[in-house]
Amino acid sequence: MIKQYKIYFHNRFVVLRNSVPENPEQKYGLFYKYHGRKQLYKIIHEFEKNENIPTLLLVHSDLKKLWKKFKGYFKYIKAGGGFVQNELGEFLAIRRRGVWDLPKGKMSKKESIKQAALREVSEESGLHSLEIVSHLHTTFHTYPLKRKTALKKTKWYTMRSTSGEKLIPEKRENITEVKWVPPEKADTIIKDTFPSVADVITAGLEI
Numbered sequence: 001m002i003k004q005y006k007i008y009f010h011n012r013f014v015v016l017r018n019s020v021p022e023n024p025e026q027k028y029g030l031f032y033k034y035h036g037r038k039q040l041y042k043i044i045h046e047f048e049k050n051e052n053i054p055t056l057l058l059v060h061s062d063l064k065k066l067w068k069k070f071k072g073y074f075k076y077i078k079a080g081g082g083f084v085q086n087e088l089g090e091f092l093a094i095r096r097r098g099v100w101d102l103p104k105g106k107m108s109k110k111e112s113i114k115q116a117a118l119r120e121v122s123e124e125s126g127l128h129s130l131e132i133v134s135h136l137h138t139t140f141h142t143y144p145l146k147r148k149t150a151l152k153k154t155k156w157y158t159m160r161s162t163s164g165e166k167l168i169p170e171k172r173e174n175i176t177e178v179k180w181v182p183p184e185k186a187d188t189i190i191k192d193t194f195p196s197v198a199d200v201i202t203a204g205l206e207i
Contacts, residue, residue: 003063005070007151008141008196014047014056016070018063029053034060037069044073048149074142074151078107080117081156083136083204084127086163086180091204093189094124094169095177100193102200104154113155121159125178126168133158137203139196156200158207 005016015028024031030053032043040058047056060066081104084092094101105120107113118130137156142149167178181189183205190198 005063005067005140007070008139008194009048011195012047012051012054013195014044014058016058016060016063016066018059018061018066020059021057024057024059028055028057030056032056032058034058034066034069037072040069041073044070071151073149075145075148077150077152078113079104079152079154080107080113080115080120081105081154081200082117082121082130082132082159083156083200084121084125084130084159084161085204086161088163088180088182090163090180090182091186091201092121092125092127092161092167093179093181094175096173096175100189100197102156102197104156106152114157117155117157118159124170124173124175126170127161127165129162129165131160133160136207137200139199141194141196154196156203158204 003018007014021027030043030047034040047053058066081102083102094103103121103124105116107116114132118132121130122128134157135155136158139154139156140151142151163180169175169178186201186205190201
C-alpha cells in the first residue's frame with residue numbers, strides 16, 4: 001500500500017513516500033532516497049534555502065522511520081482547526097494578516113486536539129454553538145520560528161454552527177474579518193489563501 005506525507009513550505013511542498021512513483025525526475029525538483037539523517041538534513045536545508053526548487057520527493061521503504069527523522073529537523077507543533085458550516089451550507093472563513101484562512105491554533109498541554117480545535121474556532125470567530133461532526137483532513141506546513149523552522153501538524157474537523165450567532169474577529173490574533181461564505185463563492189477564498197488551507201476547503205465542500 002502506497003502511503004505518503006505532504007508538507008507545505010509556503011507555496012512549495014515536500015512529499016515523503018514509501019515507494020518511488022513513475023518518472024520521479026519529471027514530477028519533482030529534487031528526488032532523494034533516504035540513506036541517513038545527516039544527508040537528509042542537508043537536502044532539507046538546500047530545499048529551504050533555494051526557492052527555485054518547487055518540490056522535493058523523499059523516499060524510504062520504512063515511512064514511519066523517514067517521518068521520524070524528517071520531523072527531527074524542525075520544532076514540531078500540533079494544532080487543531082475547524083471547517084465550520086451553518087444550516088445554510090455556508091462555511092466560515094477568517095481574514096488574518098491580509099490573507100483568507102480557516103480558524104485553527106496550537107494545542108495546549110492540558111487539552112485534547114478536539115478541545116483545541118473547538119477552543120480556537122470559538123476564540124477566533126466568536127462562535128459558541130459549535131459541534132464537531134467528524135475528522136476531515138490533516139495538513140502539514142512549515143514557517144519560521146525564532147532560530148528553528150516550525151513544522152505544524154493540523155487536524156481539521158468538520159463542525160456545525162448557526163448563522164444566527166454574531167461573528168467577532170479576534171483582533172489580538174490579527175484577524176480583521178470573519179464571515180460565512182456560500183459554496184459557490186469558495187473560489188474567491190481558495191485563490192487568496194494558503195495551499196494547505198485550500199486543500200481543507202476543497203475536502204470540506206466535497207462531503
